[in-house]
Amino acid sequence: MSLPKPVMRGMLAKRLRIHIPAAFIVSLGLALSYKYLVTEPRKQAYADFYKTYDAAKDFKGMREAGIFESVRPTGE
Template identity: 75%
Template sequence: MSLPKPMMRGMLAKRLRFHLPIAFGLSFLTAIVFKYTVTEPRKQAYADFYKQYDAVKDFNAMREAGVFESVRPSGE
């Protein structure tokens, strides 16, 4: 009794026909999940932050704290 010969010719093409659509499907699904669990909440958080952000008020607070060396605090 002998063992059957292994299939060598066309083996890569046969396995790619099975694995390639699965790989593309999983990568597409991962991209969609990342978009809605990471990107969209991050964009919303930025939008919420900048709705109430006052750059002048923030600049004045940093100037009073002495963050800037070239800007004198008011009162000097």
């Protein structure tokens, strides 16, 4: 009793008919999940931060802390 020969003719085309749409669906799903689970919360966090951010106040605090070498703290 011997094993039957594998069918080699057309095997690549048969596999690709299944794997290419599956790969497309998986990649689309990953892209959408990354967009809604990573980038949208990040954009919202930046928007929330910059609603109350005062650049002048932050600069003044860094200047008084001595972070900048070219800017001296003033007695405002």
